[in-house]
Amino acid sequence: MTRHHRRLACRRPVARPLLATLAAALSLVVALGAGRVGAASGDSVPGHPAAGHPAAGTEVVSATDGAVHIRVTASRHGFGHEGEGFRFEVRQGQEVTLTFEYGDDDLERDNPHVFLVQGYGIRTERLDRNNPEVAVTFRADRAGTFTIRCIEPCTGHSNLLAGRLEVLAAAGATPEGGSELAVGLAAAATRRQPGGLTLVAAVVDPAGNPVPGVRVAFYEQASFLDQSGWAELGTAMTDPQGLARLDVTLYRPGELTFAARVAGRGPRTEARLTASAAGPVAGYQPEPRALGVPFINVRLIWLAAAGVWATYAMAAYQVYRVYREGKAWSSGA
Amino acid sequence: MNAAYRRLEAASFRPLTEHTRGFLALVAGLFFVAGWGAYAWSLQLRHGLAVTGLNDLVPWGFYITNFVMFIGISHAGTFISAVLRLTGVGWRKPVVRMAEFMTIASLVVGAMMPLVDLGRPERILNVLRFGRLESPILWDLVSITSYLVGSLIYLYLPLIPDIARCRDALGDRVPAWRRRLYTALAAGWRNTPGQREALERGIRTMCVIIIPVMISVHTVVSWIFAMTLRTGWHSTIFGPYFVVGAIYSGIAAVITGMAIFRRAYRLQEWFTDRHFVYLGNLLLATGLFYFYFTFAEYLTIGYKLEPADKALLLELMVGRYAWVFWFWWLAGWLVPVLLLALPPTRNAWGVVTASVLINVGMWVKRYFIVVPSLALPLMPYEWALYRPTWVEFSIVIAAFAGFALLLAGLAKLFPLISLWEMEEDLAGEAPAREERPRVGRRAARKSGRVTRPAVAWGDGGEEGGAND
Structure with a gap:
């Protein structure tokens, strides 16, 4: 399974069993056709080179x-x-x-x-x-x-x-009627990674049967400077239950929009999900490294600087003593 | 007061009261160069760093090279003054004041260079507003500020008795504002036992504290490089390597300054050949240390020879930076060391020549520490191009002019030689007669110059000197 982990945080940790229940319910919803989205969407998810759609070269x-x-x-x-x-798909x-x-x-x-x-x-x-x-x-x-x-x-x-x-996988080899596949998407907090979110995509065939062994790509709607678009978070293969999971980490608060699609030939099948990350967000923090070790802390820098300046003050005090002595000498004279 | 001291006082006060035509021409020239640099900087402020050769890949060029150079020079004053004072080396006394002046001037000019490099100087405040304690940039700001303030205190304390002499002796020979300045800065100095005790205590305290601060400054400067994951910088020995390099170039700068002041202010009796030879010996020792560090640095990189290190070394040794690399090895190290080590050239002329070469060579060394590591591509692109423009040349040259102006200004305001310390020696109160080097003595005999005022100066002197 390929994963691209992203940093983030999430609102509420949810137990794994709950996630499984959610995924099963999602499969059902998708099977009923409620999750069949995306083909009509005007905001397309970027594709990647696959058989029949090779990159230049x-x-x-x-x-x-x-x-x-x-x-x-x-x-x-x-x-x-x-x-x-170079990214290519073949069938087993x-x-x-x-x-x-x-x-x-x-x-x-x-x-x-x-x-x-x-x-x-x-x-x-x-x-x-x-x-x-x-x-x-x-x-x-x-x-x-x-x-x-x-x-x-x-x-x-x-x-x-x-x-x-x-x-x-042979069992889930991209069927001729790839366009008939439907994908649904859900997200839930995970305890495996603090502040993490697990995206779960369920893939079913027209008969509502889960499709194992197909690759699902996950995306997040992202913006950088004045550009915006879909950033691929990673891909995952569906398991025998037709579920593909990807752990991600939120790196900013607010509304986040995810998408998933079956990687392969045929029209895109995608689902959208808007998740709210109103809770504590991990954000980018430098690793503590050696300076985070107790007693080798960065506070030592301030302590050393304070010691130096205190010594300066002692030396400067001697100037005051000189001045005071001079004044006393003048008064005496 | 003996005759030797009177000669010394006259020689020290002369520049404070007389302005020769040559001096005025020099100052005018320096102001012109500094002004031209200010004009170039104004262009840079108006149009941005686009007027320089700096770019997104090589954001540090001439300016940071100059920064490292001047911060390095600033070590000389502390090293020569504080270290030699603590170790009781007596011959340092005539030269320490000038070395301390150099420390202040080079620190002020050096600290300016990152501001110039920033493009938007006001953003230096962001280091204070948003600086992270984990960042060596913030450490650098703290250590350089501490060093500048400490150096000012350390310069000021031994100046107090001499400022008092200026207050008492110069009288109407200086303008009223300077008399007021001397009176204020003299802090009521009357050379009483209590004042002497306080002054000695202050100087001793500063001697002890300024040495680690001095070491911290260039160590932290080196850490700005070493804590960046860039080929050629990511080295554990950069701290001591930079400190030794700073002392090496700093002593060379002091020797060069001594030679200029000796000639300009006619101080041959006080900046004697033996001072040059002694400082030359120090220079030789630090030069050998510097070779050791350089050798260790390149050997450990070259032995492992990771692809990026290999690319950097090849560019340095046989590539586009070969001319600066080999120029440093020849002019910045080999020739000066030979001049300093071989008996025929271990004299004032040889030492000064070596020092001038080291000054130039060490600037070049800093250049190829800074630029090639930035130009080396971290991704599969071509080497970055850095061609300094006339704006950078102008500002760099103006920085040297500003340094010279500051130095000349300080030497015009305060005695260039520590009168009260010299008086102690001349009066025989502080023996500190160390063994003189054979070569220096031989050179002195050959030139027929008396290199030490060893005769009949111990006539008791006058307690407190001219201000009593």
Whole structure:
């Protein structure tokens, strides 16, 4: 499960059983069609590269029920021509061929890469100027999210660490009628993380049956400077009950709007939820680090400064003594 | 009062009462340069930092380099005065006052530089309003303020007897406002036993407290760098490294100042060759310490050679900063150390030449501590570009002019040599005759100059001197 934790606080802690009850009720509501929202919404949730919708620099060479062939450019900027990233979904059981293309021809020196599909233990040959295309083929027999990363100390190494291959569970493989899926969203406080909030999305098929093994992306409506939009909080796979959960942390008080949608092909299915975080909000605080340790506290700085200035005062007092003596001497004279 | 003391008093009072044409021309020139810098700053205030070469990636350039440089110079006065006073080194007496003047002047100018770098100087108040105790910036504000106030007290206390002499001896030779100033600052000094006891106690107290404050200042300056997770700054030895560097450049600045004042004020009898040689020995010792720290710094980085460290070291040694890096090694360290260590150049000329080279070299050293670490990309981008503009050059040069003006002003207001302390020596009350270096003595013999007023000055003197 992929999670992007965000800081926050919440109003009331709610017990886990209550959360489960809430989620079950939510499933029911969604099954009845009340949670079918989003397609009509004008405020769209941003999508992410998926099969059939690749980012620039990523190409689906071929895709059948049994096999998929994906080609991606890798350069110091990251995956894709301009470092757009690499995130791809396949279905469990498909034969996957990943072809990596060398994208650093504009560099004077060679910038070799070797890619590893973590979890599958598959690594490519060395990709470099003399070997500008390498490919690996394997069967995606395990569901989950797998990181594809470069393991060669190359230029721009940090940009080539977060390729994602998502293998959707066979049972919940994105159905042909993806648009028929419905998703509902609920939120409840969690005690697992102080001040945390758990977003729960329930996914059901047209018959009202929970859909396991599909990936749900969660979003928060956010603004930064004069820009606003949907910021992705993270994704989670639905469990056998068709529920996907994501723990987040509120970082500001007030009304917060979340959305969830099934990641995959077909029209977006999304749900909105406005949560109120009127209680104490964690906010961003620096970690205490060493200065938070008792007796090595920052107050020592003030104590030291006070000691210094007190000593100055003692020295300045000697000037007063000089003045007083001089005055007495003048009076005596 | 013996003849030597009378010569000293005359030499000290002469600059206070006479203004030569050369001095007036110098002051006019310095005012012009400082004024030009003020004009450049006004442009910067009007149009913002866009008129400088500073940018979002390199927000610290010439200004912060200057800041570190001047705060470093300020260490010299305290080190030479307080440390040598506590250790009972007698030869310090003629030079301490000038070193203390330098401390004040450099602290004032140094403290100005971050204000200039801010672009919006009034925002310095935000450090007080919103400053966090965890921030080294706030520590820096506290320590520099403490050091400035402490240095003023430490300068003022030993000045009291001399100010009283100015009050009593200068009379109509100075304007009325200065007579009033001397009277006020003399604090009724009559050289009574009680006053002497209070003064000694005050000086002793300040001697003890000003040393840790001095060390704290440059340590905290270094922590502003070291507590930032940037390549080249994130070092545990930056505190002592900066302090030693400050003393190194500070002593060099004092020696340079001594050479200028010796020539301008005709103080050859008091700023003798042996003072230069002694200070040269101190300079050599701190230079070797500085090499040790520099070597340790680069070795520990270069041994592990993380990718970012490697990129920085390559740029420093063979890349775009190579010329400043090697200039410092040659002009800021190797050549001065050779001049200070080799017998043929261990004389006043050699020491002054080494000091001038160190002054320039250490400014350059501060430059490549500050700028390359900021220019180094933390993300996969090109190295940041920093090209200082004429505005920055003007302000930096004006800062040096302002420093010289402050120094000249202080030397015009107060005696440049501590008369009452020298009088004690000349009267034989405070022996403090340390062994002299062989080279200095030999150099003195060769030049035929008497390097120590060792003859018949102990005629008893006059208790209290001129003001009695």
